[in-house]
Each structure stands twice: as structure tokens, then as C-alpha cells.
Amino acid sequence: MEKKRLKKLAEDPRFIQSIYNYCDRWCERCPFTARCLNFALGEEEFDQLEDQDLNNEEFWKKLSETLHVTLELLEEAAEEHGIDLNSMDMEESAEEERLNDELARDHQCSRAAKLYIEMVDDWLDSARYIFSPEEEERSTAEPLDEKDSASSEGDNSLVEPVEVVGWYQHLIYVKLMRAIRGELLEEPEILDEYPKDSDGSAKVALIGIDRSIAAWGEIRNLFPHRSNQILDILVHLEQLRRTVEKTFPHARAFIRPGFDKIDLNS
Ligand code: SF4
Known part of the structure; x- marks a missing residue:
């Protein structure tokens, strides 16, 4: 172009x-x-x-x-804008980036989000027969549960919530990492009155968590006999949601261009 x-x-x-x-x-x-x-x-x-x-x-x-x-x-x-694109101290900046990455990866929010990715993988793995029953014949692992079969047969209601879970499974982690890294770089005394990129990223992660919770709720309704494993996931997600809200108390109020409306009364 x-x-x-x-x-x-x-x-x-x-x-x-x-x-x-x-x-x-x-x-x-x-x-x-x-x-x-x-x-x-x-x-x-x-x-x-x-x-x-x-x-x-x-x-x-x-x-x-x-x-x-x-x-x-x-x-x-x-x-x-008078910016010198050649002026960056590469060594210092690479080292700073590495340290920030380490801190961000070690943050309780990112650790929990990472664990969530694994929990989803485990669940999808344990429920793979639901999505492709023909797999059952090729595997010696857990057989297809009759109720799973009944729930999934000719039933498209599973497709959408699973799609939602799949979309946000990694995005929550990615957005949280960006939010945490951003917070490490932002200078609060200068930027306090401006919307922070870290809050915007945390908000996208929170929306992903909200939608994933709703999707898991639907999946749980479809497979009540698998509800314990799904309940573990839901509890983990809810704990993550609360921790993110505590870590980024202004995230929910962040106005995303186009998606959120400015509250003129506040
Ligand atoms: S805002 Fe643009 S990039 Fe983002 S989901 Fe919508 S169309 Fe895609």
C-alpha cells in the first residue's frame, strides 16, 4: 500500500x-x-x-x-516530534526489559493466568471424546461417558462456549503480562491523571475472564456430571478476577475507545 x-x-x-x-x-x-x-x-x-x-x-x-x-x-x-530513533541504549534497555519480563512472569496474576491455560488444556484433553467421539476408539484412555455422548450429540450449544474459552485462554495471560509490564514502566507521579495503558490491558484481561466464566457456566450446565472439574476452573478464574481487580483497581473504569462510553455524571 x-x-x-x-x-x-x-x-x-x-x-x-x-x-x-x-x-x-x-x-x-x-x-x-x-x-x-x-x-x-x-x-x-x-x-x-x-x-x-x-x-x-x-x-x-x-x-x-x-x-x-x-x-x-x-x-x-x-x-x-523531535524523537531520535537512534538514541536508545540497547544494552540497558534489553537488560531492563529482561528484568521487567521476569518480574511480570513471577507476578501472582500471571502465574494464575498461566495455570488457567494449563487447566483449560487438561479439561479439553479429558473431554476430547466429546468433540470427536471417533477418537475414543483409537484411545485406551477414559471412555466416552454416556452422558457426554447424550449431551453432545447433535448439540451445537457446546460450540460457542468452547470457542469463547479457547479465544480467551491465552489472551488473558498475554494481556495481564502487558498490564504488569506496563505498570512497572509507568511513572505514577507523572501519569496519574491520564488513563494508563496498564489499566486498559488489565480491563481487556478482565473482560476475557468475565466471558470465560460465563462460557464455563454454560459448559457446566451441559455437563452437570463433570461439574467438579469445571467448578475448580471457575473458582480459579473467580480468584484470578478478584486479584486482578485488586491489583488494577482502576482497570474497570478505563474507557476503551469505541467500546466504552464516557460517563458524563462521574
Ligand atoms: S477493534 Fe479492530 S482489531 Fe479489534 S477486534 Fe475489532 S475489528 Fe478486530
């Missing part, structure tokens, strides 16, 4: 500025695709290509073109 075209698109008022910074990237389910520059760029650049294979040569060629245009725009913007 040409630089001119990209600039024109970025200035188009139909797009909500920075909406894609605090979304869950689930474009298929997003009610704002028509107002998202990120989505429009993806559509324009890639979706017209017949072959959607990520290894497609054309795909990477297009991506590389976008990189060049983006770098040109970045250089222009840096010059305009």
Missing part, C-alpha cells in the same frame, strides 16, 4: 482512533470492524488475495511493503 493511501485511511473520520489497542482481536465477533483501521488495512491488503495461506509468498511480500511504508511514516513522525 502506498504511503499516501495509508495516510488517507488513517485520517478517515469513520475510524475510531486506537480502537484496536484495547480490543480482544476477535475480529470475527467484533461489532466495530467497519470503524477499525486495523481491520480495514487487513482487509484491503490481504483479504483480496485468493490464497489465505500465511506462507503464501504474496502475503509476505505485501507485509514487507507495509513495513517499508510504516517505517517511512514513523521516521516522518519522529522528525516532527
Whole structure:
């Protein structure tokens, strides 16, 4: 895409500025695709290509073109704002990044989110017969429970909650890591009155947790005889939700561009 075209698109008022910074990237389910520059760029650049294979040569060629245009725009913007793109102390910054990563990974929220990923994997593994009963014949592991079979046969109601669980399973961890890392870098005395990126990321994680709790609730209703394992997951998620809310007390109030409305009474 040409630089001119990209600039024109970025200035188009139909797009909500920075909406894609605090979304869950689930474009298929997003009610704002028509107002998202990120989505429009993806559509324009890639979706017209017949072959959607990520290894497609054309795909990477297009991506590389976008990189060049983006770098040109970045250089222009840096010059305009007096930013020296060469001034970073790479060694110091890499070391700082490594330390922040370590601290973020060790934070109780990220540890709990990581454990949640494993719990979901375990559950999906133990319930794989529900999704593909033919697997049962090939395996000597736990046989397909009659009730599982009855619950899943011709029943699409499992598809959506499992899809929701799958979408947020890793995203919660990723967003929490970003929130924790961000908080380590933000300087509270300077940024206190401004919305914090860490709160925005924590809010996306919280929304993922809320939706996952709801989805697990639906799965539990479909498989009441498997409710103990699901209850463990629900308890873990609820504890994680409360801990995230305590760690990021302003996250829920963060206004995500496009998705949240500003409360004029507050
Ligand atoms: S705002 Fe919506 S359309 Fe844009 S990247 Fe996020 S999920 Fe996709």
C-alpha cells in the first residue's frame, strides 16, 4: 500500500482512533470492524488475495511493503516530534526489559493466568471424546461417558462456549503480562491523571475472564456430571478476577475507545 493511501485511511473520520489497542482481536465477533483501521488495512491488503495461506509468498511480500511504508511514516513522525530513533541504549534497555519480563512472569496474576491455560488444556484433553467421539476408539484412555455422548450429540450449544474459552485462554495471560509490564514502566507521579495503558490491558484481561466464566457456566450446565472439574476452573478464574481487580483497581473504569462510553455524571 502506498504511503499516501495509508495516510488517507488513517485520517478517515469513520475510524475510531486506537480502537484496536484495547480490543480482544476477535475480529470475527467484533461489532466495530467497519470503524477499525486495523481491520480495514487487513482487509484491503490481504483479504483480496485468493490464497489465505500465511506462507503464501504474496502475503509476505505485501507485509514487507507495509513495513517499508510504516517505517517511512514513523521516521516522518519522529522528525516532527523531535524523537531520535537512534538514541536508545540497547544494552540497558534489553537488560531492563529482561528484568521487567521476569518480574511480570513471577507476578501472582500471571502465574494464575498461566495455570488457567494449563487447566483449560487438561479439561479439553479429558473431554476430547466429546468433540470427536471417533477418537475414543483409537484411545485406551477414559471412555466416552454416556452422558457426554447424550449431551453432545447433535448439540451445537457446546460450540460457542468452547470457542469463547479457547479465544480467551491465552489472551488473558498475554494481556495481564502487558498490564504488569506496563505498570512497572509507568511513572505514577507523572501519569496519574491520564488513563494508563496498564489499566486498559488489565480491563481487556478482565473482560476475557468475565466471558470465560460465563462460557464455563454454560459448559457446566451441559455437563452437570463433570461439574467438579469445571467448578475448580471457575473458582480459579473467580480468584484470578478478584486479584486482578485488586491489583488494577482502576482497570474497570478505563474507557476503551469505541467500546466504552464516557460517563458524563462521574
Ligand atoms: S477493534 Fe475489532 S475489528 Fe479492530 S482489531 Fe479489534 S477486534 Fe478486530
